[in-house]
Amino acid sequence: MDNNSPELDTIFLAFADSTRRAVLRRLGDGPASVSDLAAPFDMALPPFMKHIRTLENAGLITTEKVGRVRTCELNPEKYAAVEDWLKExxxxxxxRYRKLDQLLKQLKEKDK
Amino acid sequence: MDNNSPELDTIFLAFADSTRRAVLRRLGDGPASVSDLAAPFDMALPPFMKHIRTLENAGLITTEKVGRVRTCELNPEKYAAVEDWLKExxxxxxxRYRKLDQLLKQLKEKDK
DNA sequence: TCTATATTTACCCTTATGGATAACAATAGC
DNA sequence: GCTATTGTTATCCATAAGGGTAAATATAGA
Known part of the structure:
Protein backbone atom coordinates (compact mmCIF):
# COMPACT_ATOMS: atom_id res chain seq x y z
CA MET A 1 0.00 0.00 0.00
CA ASP A 2 1.30 3.42 -0.94
CA ASN A 3 2.01 5.90 1.81
CA ASN A 4 -0.18 8.37 -0.02
CA SER A 5 -3.30 6.42 0.76
CA PRO A 6 -6.57 7.86 2.05
CA GLU A 7 -7.34 4.34 3.24
CA LEU A 8 -4.43 4.39 5.65
CA ASP A 9 -5.49 7.87 6.74
CA THR A 10 -8.94 6.68 7.77
CA ILE A 11 -7.68 3.49 9.40
CA PHE A 12 -5.01 5.18 11.51
CA LEU A 13 -7.40 7.99 12.39
CA ALA A 14 -9.91 5.39 13.54
CA PHE A 15 -7.24 3.87 15.77
CA ALA A 16 -6.29 7.26 17.21
CA ASP A 17 -9.07 7.36 19.80
CA SER A 18 -9.29 5.37 23.01
CA THR A 19 -13.07 4.92 22.80
CA ARG A 20 -12.79 3.41 19.33
CA ARG A 21 -9.88 1.19 20.33
CA ALA A 22 -11.93 -0.05 23.29
CA VAL A 23 -14.85 -0.81 20.96
CA LEU A 24 -12.57 -2.81 18.69
CA ARG A 25 -11.24 -4.69 21.68
CA ARG A 26 -14.77 -5.45 22.82
CA LEU A 27 -15.77 -6.65 19.35
CA GLY A 28 -12.93 -9.12 19.57
CA ASP A 29 -15.20 -11.05 21.94
CA GLY A 30 -17.90 -11.22 19.28
CA PRO A 31 -20.64 -9.11 17.66
CA ALA A 32 -22.65 -6.66 19.75
CA SER A 33 -25.43 -4.10 19.40
CA VAL A 34 -24.73 -0.36 19.40
CA SER A 35 -26.25 0.22 22.84
CA ASP A 36 -24.41 -2.74 24.34
CA LEU A 37 -21.19 -1.32 22.96
CA ALA A 38 -22.04 2.16 24.23
CA ALA A 39 -22.99 1.04 27.75
CA PRO A 40 -19.50 1.20 29.31
CA PHE A 41 -18.93 4.76 28.12
CA ASP A 42 -20.06 7.98 29.74
CA MET A 43 -21.20 9.39 26.44
CA ALA A 44 -24.53 10.11 24.74
CA LEU A 45 -25.59 7.78 21.95
CA PRO A 46 -25.36 10.20 19.00
CA PRO A 47 -21.66 10.98 19.50
CA PHE A 48 -21.03 7.31 20.20
CA MET A 49 -22.67 6.44 16.89
CA LYS A 50 -20.16 8.72 15.18
CA HIS A 51 -17.38 6.50 16.51
CA ILE A 52 -19.20 3.47 15.12
CA ARG A 53 -19.50 5.19 11.73
CA THR A 54 -15.82 6.11 11.83
CA LEU A 55 -14.89 2.49 12.42
CA GLU A 56 -17.26 1.35 9.70
CA ASN A 57 -16.00 3.91 7.18
CA ALA A 58 -12.46 2.73 7.88
CA GLY A 59 -13.65 -0.80 7.09
CA LEU A 60 -12.58 -2.05 10.52
CA ILE A 61 -16.09 -3.20 11.40
CA THR A 62 -19.26 -4.08 9.55
CA THR A 63 -22.76 -3.32 10.82
CA GLU A 64 -26.21 -4.61 9.99
CA LYS A 65 -29.55 -3.42 11.22
CA VAL A 66 -32.22 -6.01 11.97
CA GLY A 67 -35.40 -4.62 13.42
CA ARG A 68 -34.47 -1.88 15.87
CA VAL A 69 -31.06 -3.29 16.58
CA ARG A 70 -27.86 -2.53 14.71
CA THR A 71 -25.32 -5.26 15.26
CA CYS A 72 -21.62 -4.54 14.85
CA GLU A 73 -18.95 -7.05 13.98
CA LEU A 74 -15.21 -6.88 13.71
CA ASN A 75 -13.63 -7.05 10.24
CA PRO A 76 -10.14 -8.32 11.03
CA GLU A 77 -9.12 -8.55 7.38
CA LYS A 78 -8.78 -4.77 7.30
CA TYR A 79 -5.95 -4.91 9.79
CA ALA A 80 -3.83 -6.41 7.06
CA ALA A 81 -3.33 -2.97 5.51
CA VAL A 82 -1.71 -1.81 8.73
CA GLU A 83 0.34 -4.97 9.08
CA ASP A 84 1.60 -4.49 5.54
CA TRP A 85 2.56 -0.90 6.13
CA LEU A 86 4.46 -1.73 9.31
CA LYS A 87 6.13 -4.61 7.56
CA GLU A 88 7.35 -2.34 4.78
CA ARG A 96 19.66 0.54 5.87
CA TYR A 97 20.51 0.02 9.50
CA ARG A 98 22.65 -2.96 10.19
CA LYS A 99 22.47 -2.42 13.92
CA LEU A 100 18.68 -2.62 13.84
CA ASP A 101 18.71 -6.29 13.00
CA GLN A 102 18.46 -7.05 16.68
CA LEU A 103 15.36 -4.88 17.06
CA LEU A 104 13.76 -6.54 14.08
CA LYS A 105 14.26 -9.93 15.62
CA GLN A 106 12.75 -8.77 18.88
CA LEU A 107 9.66 -7.45 17.11
CA LYS A 108 9.20 -10.67 15.21
CA GLU A 109 9.72 -12.65 18.39
CA LYS A 110 6.71 -10.93 19.94
CA ASP A 111 4.51 -12.12 17.10
CA LYS A 112 4.99 -15.74 18.00
CA MET B 1 -0.30 -1.21 26.57
CA ASP B 2 -3.78 -0.24 27.69
CA ASN B 3 -6.29 0.86 25.08
CA ASN B 4 -6.89 3.98 27.12
CA SER B 5 -3.46 5.34 26.33
CA PRO B 6 -2.68 8.89 25.22
CA GLU B 7 0.56 7.47 23.85
CA LEU B 8 -1.32 5.32 21.35
CA ASP B 9 -3.50 8.33 20.52
CA THR B 10 -0.48 10.41 19.52
CA ILE B 11 1.24 7.59 17.66
CA PHE B 12 -1.78 6.63 15.58
CA LEU B 13 -2.61 10.26 14.93
CA ALA B 14 0.96 10.78 13.73
CA PHE B 15 0.48 7.87 11.30
CA ALA B 16 -2.83 9.25 10.05
CA ASP B 17 -1.31 11.68 7.57
CA SER B 18 0.31 10.87 4.24
CA THR B 19 2.94 13.61 4.56
CA ARG B 20 4.08 12.27 7.90
CA ARG B 21 4.08 8.68 6.67
CA ALA B 22 6.22 9.76 3.71
CA VAL B 23 8.66 11.47 6.09
CA LEU B 24 8.92 8.31 8.15
CA ARG B 25 9.54 6.31 5.01
CA ARG B 26 12.24 8.75 3.94
CA LEU B 27 13.91 8.60 7.36
CA GLY B 28 14.13 4.87 6.89
CA ASP B 29 16.97 5.68 4.46
CA GLY B 30 18.83 7.56 7.19
CA PRO B 31 18.84 10.91 9.05
CA ALA B 32 18.05 14.13 7.19
CA SER B 33 17.67 17.83 7.81
CA VAL B 34 14.28 19.52 8.00
CA SER B 35 14.63 21.31 4.68
CA ASP B 36 15.84 18.17 2.93
CA LEU B 37 12.81 16.35 4.28
CA ALA B 38 10.52 19.20 3.25
CA ALA B 39 11.87 19.50 -0.29
CA PRO B 40 9.58 16.93 -1.97
CA PHE B 41 6.44 18.54 -0.59
CA ASP B 42 4.51 21.50 -1.95
CA MET B 43 4.17 23.01 1.47
CA ALA B 44 5.66 26.00 3.32
CA LEU B 45 8.23 25.24 5.98
CA PRO B 46 6.27 26.33 9.07
CA PRO B 47 3.39 23.89 8.51
CA PHE B 48 5.91 21.24 7.57
CA MET B 49 7.70 21.80 10.87
CA LYS B 50 4.42 21.05 12.61
CA HIS B 51 4.49 17.59 11.07
CA ILE B 52 8.03 17.13 12.34
CA ARG B 53 6.95 18.17 15.83
CA THR B 54 3.98 15.81 15.67
CA LEU B 55 6.30 12.92 14.82
CA GLU B 56 8.72 13.96 17.54
CA ASN B 57 5.99 14.33 20.17
CA ALA B 58 4.78 10.85 19.28
CA GLY B 59 8.32 9.61 19.87
CA LEU B 60 8.57 8.24 16.33
CA ILE B 61 11.57 10.40 15.51
CA THR B 62 14.25 12.28 17.42
CA THR B 63 15.71 15.60 16.32
CA GLU B 64 18.82 17.52 17.20
CA LYS B 65 19.87 20.98 16.18
CA VAL B 66 23.50 21.60 15.35
CA GLY B 67 24.28 25.08 14.13
CA ARG B 68 21.48 26.14 11.82
CA VAL B 69 20.51 22.64 10.89
CA ARG B 70 18.02 20.42 12.70
CA THR B 71 18.65 16.80 11.87
CA CYS B 72 15.86 14.25 12.19
CA GLU B 73 16.30 10.55 12.80
CA LEU B 74 13.90 7.64 12.94
CA ASN B 75 13.23 6.06 16.33
CA PRO B 76 12.08 2.56 15.36
CA GLU B 77 11.77 1.38 18.94
CA LYS B 78 8.55 3.37 19.25
CA TYR B 79 6.88 1.19 16.67
CA ALA B 80 6.89 -1.58 19.23
CA ALA B 81 3.89 0.00 20.98
CA VAL B 82 1.89 -0.39 17.79
CA GLU B 83 3.15 -3.90 17.17
CA ASP B 84 2.13 -4.85 20.69
CA TRP B 85 -1.32 -3.40 20.30
CA LEU B 86 -1.92 -5.22 17.02
CA LYS B 87 -0.58 -8.40 18.53
CA GLU B 88 -3.05 -8.16 21.41
CA ARG B 96 -12.80 -16.23 20.07
CA TYR B 97 -13.00 -16.96 16.38
CA ARG B 98 -11.97 -20.41 15.41
CA LYS B 99 -12.34 -19.65 11.72
CA LEU B 100 -9.89 -16.78 11.95
CA ASP B 101 -6.96 -19.07 12.53
CA GLN B 102 -6.33 -19.10 8.84
CA LEU B 103 -6.18 -15.31 8.69
CA LEU B 104 -3.79 -15.21 11.61
CA LYS B 105 -1.47 -17.56 9.83
CA GLN B 106 -1.59 -15.44 6.70
CA LEU B 107 -0.69 -12.30 8.66
CA LYS B 108 2.22 -14.01 10.35
CA GLU B 109 3.36 -15.39 7.04
CA LYS B 110 3.72 -11.85 5.73
CA ASP B 111 6.10 -11.02 8.54
CA LYS B 112 8.68 -13.48 7.34
C1' DT C 1 30.90 42.70 8.97
C1' DC C 2 27.76 41.62 5.45
C1' DT C 3 24.78 38.13 3.43
C1' DA C 4 22.62 34.04 2.41
C1' DT C 5 20.70 29.89 4.59
C1' DA C 6 17.84 27.33 7.83
C1' DT C 7 14.84 27.40 10.67
C1' DT C 8 11.57 29.50 14.12
C1' DT C 9 7.89 32.50 15.97
C1' DA C 10 3.65 34.72 15.64
C1' DC C 11 -0.66 35.01 13.52
C1' DC C 12 -4.54 33.87 10.60
C1' DC C 13 -7.90 30.93 8.14
C1' DT C 14 -10.86 26.81 7.11
C1' DT C 15 -12.30 22.37 8.05
C1' DA C 16 -12.56 18.31 10.92
C1' DT C 17 -13.25 16.11 15.36
C1' DG C 18 -15.28 14.90 19.68
C1' DG C 19 -18.64 16.03 22.49
C1' DA C 20 -23.77 17.71 23.87
C1' DT C 21 -29.13 18.21 23.35
C1' DA C 22 -33.67 17.86 21.45
C1' DA C 23 -36.74 15.90 18.70
C1' DC C 24 -37.95 12.29 15.37
C1' DA C 25 -38.50 7.45 13.53
C1' DA C 26 -39.33 2.63 13.81
C1' DT C 27 -40.11 -1.69 15.90
C1' DA C 28 -40.93 -5.13 19.87
C1' DG C 29 -44.10 -6.47 23.39
C1' DC C 30 -48.04 -6.28 26.05
C1' DG D 1 -53.15 0.39 19.67
C1' DC D 2 -50.21 2.02 23.31
C1' DT D 3 -45.58 2.23 25.18
C1' DA D 4 -40.93 1.40 26.02
C1' DT D 5 -36.66 0.55 23.56
C1' DT D 6 -33.22 1.45 19.98
C1' DG D 7 -31.43 4.09 16.83
C1' DT D 8 -31.25 8.25 13.95
C1' DT D 9 -31.39 13.16 12.37
C1' DA D 10 -30.64 17.79 13.08
C1' DT D 11 -28.16 21.35 15.32
C1' DC D 12 -24.80 23.36 18.07
C1' DC D 13 -20.31 24.21 20.38
C1' DA D 14 -15.30 24.21 21.54
C1' DT D 15 -11.04 22.67 20.30
C1' DA D 16 -7.64 20.68 17.33
C1' DA D 17 -5.56 19.93 12.83
C1' DG D 18 -3.67 21.15 8.47
C1' DG D 19 -2.64 24.69 5.72
C1' DG D 20 -1.00 29.74 4.68
C1' DT D 21 2.02 34.46 5.20
C1' DA D 22 5.22 37.79 7.30
C1' DA D 23 8.76 38.75 10.04
C1' DA D 24 12.36 37.41 13.38
C1' DT D 25 16.44 34.68 14.70
C1' DA D 26 20.79 32.49 14.34
C1' DT D 27 24.68 30.75 12.25
C1' DA D 28 27.90 29.72 8.18
C1' DG D 29 30.79 31.65 4.86
C1' DA D 30 32.94 35.13 2.03
Missing part, protein backbone atom coordinates in the same frame (compact mmCIF):
# COMPACT_ATOMS: atom_id res chain seq x y z
CA UNK A 89 8.75 0.09 7.33
CA UNK A 90 10.65 -2.66 9.10
CA UNK A 91 12.05 -3.93 5.84
CA UNK A 92 13.32 -0.51 4.96
CA UNK A 93 15.06 -0.12 8.31
CA UNK A 94 16.65 -3.50 7.80
CA UNK A 95 18.00 -2.52 4.41
CA UNK B 89 -5.89 -7.65 18.98
CA UNK B 90 -4.92 -10.73 17.00
CA UNK B 91 -4.62 -12.81 20.12
CA UNK B 92 -8.11 -11.83 21.17
CA UNK B 93 -9.56 -12.77 17.80
CA UNK B 94 -7.82 -16.10 18.02
CA UNK B 95 -9.31 -16.83 21.42
Missing amino acids: QRQQWAS | QRQQWAS
